[in-house]
Amino acid sequence: MSAAEEVVTEAPAVEAVPKRAMTLGYGTSLVVLAALILTPLFVKNFIIFQMTMLLIYGLAVLALNILTGGSGQFSLGQSAFYAIGAYTTAILMEHFNVNYALTLPVAGVICFAAGFLFGQPALRLSGVYLALATFALATAMPQLLKLGFFEHWTGGVQGLVVTKPDAPFGLPLSQDMWLYYFTLAITIGIYIASVNLLRSRSGRAFMAIRDNEIAASAMGVDVSLYKTLAFGVSAGITGVAGGLGAIAVQFVAPDGYTITLAISLFLGMVVGGVGWLPGSIVGSAFIIFVPNIAEGISKGLSGAVFGVLLFLVIFLVPHGARQVALIAQQLAAKLKKN
């Protein structure tokens, strides 16, 4: 060892979450599912739209959670993949008249490829360096979308308008409600797939890398492959979320996908609990509703109120919603005993 080197046993940036603690129990899952299915029947269209966005951002947070909570890599560039997904859907729908449902797998695959490719150079980076690299991606994306070269397809600064689909087979559902259930079905599908992914052999490989990269490679885990794979999967899911987002908002424009979106998704992950997949929806609720609440409390100081609320949350529960769930679980166990 030469003098100019520092030897460290690196503390993992992300604490280890045991596999079993990554999901909800059956009972709780069913209650949450029932609530998600039944609520739209009783609320106004605008709220249904917000719930759709809740699911969509929930998906994007989930994707980041797989990357960070699963494989220990950190990304501030999720907004870029979200944008690619959104534009893929919008361009396919508006320029090629492809059915909206069919655009989503395409968005997913394209983003998977983009993420996988981006994961290659990112392999050599970790910690703040990876954060900076992904940050660069996030800042570059809106600028790239504005380039004159792509303008014919992307609509440049103006963006593209996306048509909202009607319910199929003559179902008596409003557009908003249909889109909500459509999004819900996709979200549940991806959620179940993600849980299974993290429980599989690949998931164990991700977590081994997260907890100790060198030890993982010594055990025969192909670190490069799995790290890039984690990037790809995460980007793919984010892309699907982006596509759904484009349909829900009926509009794509470069300035909708700035670094602010990536930071929001990151906050959603922290508030939901890093590595705890069900927390993604809680985090999503935080990033959708808390800015509105802050605005309601004080217009001029909305940023400050948001910051204070965020501080309150991380002071009270530094491990996010996961911590709340754990405390609730312990309380329930105590009540049962008595």
Place this chain on the structure above:
Amino acid sequence: MTTMLNVKDLRAYYGQVQALHGLSFSLNEGSLTTLLGANGAGKTTTLRAICNMVRSTGVIEFQGKPIGSRSTENVVRLGIAHVPQGRGTFTNMTVEENLQLGAITRGDKKNIVADIERMYDHFPVLKQRYTQQAGTLSGGEQQMLAVARALMLRPRLMLLDEPSFGLAPLVVRDLFRIFSKINREDKVTILVVEQNAQLALELADHAYVIETGRIVMSGNAKDVANNEDVRKSYLGY
């Protein structure tokens, strides 16, 4: 003879796991005491508990005053130097900077330079390397540096955690001879945790044997060395 350190009913925990189960022992001023035990018996934990680096309950008194609630740095400031396992060398700093760090809490700046010279007398090899990065030293040299750094505090009590670990037998002999010298000449009370029981018992005047977090035997080092169980378990004959 007065008591330097008195430990009563010490229990220590790593998270939910209890590592020490009510340990009691005391060190006389000026003594050289060794703490023997197998891997995982709780030797390192005992030293860490004294410096409040692990959650613990019980009474720890230093020169008659309880120190259990003090933070690590405030325990050290009382004159308790701890040479941790793995030596804790500041590898990216020079040898001399490491020594200066040992005296960082001392107010008597004038004497520090003289003390550094004294360390170079104790450990001549450090003098040859004083501008070198500490990370470039060999294992034995780093151990000497760690001991010298601890002495720069002008401690009343020195806690040594497995100083022989990973060193060649000859180097270990040298090192223990120096401990003995420090103990006699500088009047530093020493508590040394060792796996090399034979050597430790040769030099120490008092010994404790610890098993799964409890003291199972204590006494004069010679008596302990002659005990049949100790001979079989730790000395191998």
Place this chain on the structure above:
Amino acid sequence: MELFANQVLAGIATGAIYACMALAVVMIYQAIDHLNFAQGEMAMFSTFMSWQMMQWGVPYWWAFILTVILSFAGGILIERLLFKPLAKAPVLTNVAGFIALFAIVNSVAGLIWDFTIKQYPTPFGSSPFLGSQLISTHQAGMIGVTLLLLAALYFFFQFTRIGLAMRAAASLPESARLVGINTSWMIALGWGMASAIGAIAGMLIAPVVFLEPNMMGGVLIYGFASAVLGGLSSPLGAVIGGFLVGIFENLAGTYIPGVGNELKLPIALALIITVLVVKPAGLFGRPIVKRV
């Protein structure tokens, strides 16, 4: 060729801004092992404080010194109140805390001083420096102050006991505690110093980018990039990194076709990432060897 030389000179002038900010970034990174996303906003707030003092009639240099002292105290206060309680929380939670701080400082500054752009004075004047149109006396002064700051930091860390203690606390906190260093206060001190350096950077940058609550957004990103490029463990590297980024940004804007103002940042970042892929610890950083 003259175009090239001029662009390099202009790059050095902009680079001075980044170098100054990068110093603050390195300072905080040394203390807490993390990039503080709110650092730019803290610097902006300090700059506004000095502006306010000058509005009240305090002379420039007095306002400058007072602001540095207040920022130092403010940095310590923020650490004690907001981040010390988070010391045991996960790293990413701390990052969320930086973002929260960013939102609070930005919004409060906007409320007190509103979002209109304000002129900020320079003590060095703004005439051409040594007859060159590309570099003004202010920019030359800024380079001078940055180098002075660098020398002061070097002296502090190499030749003072407290600097030595801070280095020890940053590199091996547990060993540092074992020699009696109060590592928690070393972190607070790091926050204070970073905040004070940030304030100096802000006051030097304000005459160039004008004073408003969002003035530091872009600058901080370039500051991060410069610090990362130079190696986060080296103040000298950070300053060199700052100048390199400034030069490259200008050259890219001049010689690569189709690079407008908007693409300058992504391209500069892309270059830095390329450098990092080849040299992961930055140009002057100390390589870190990991073990299991």
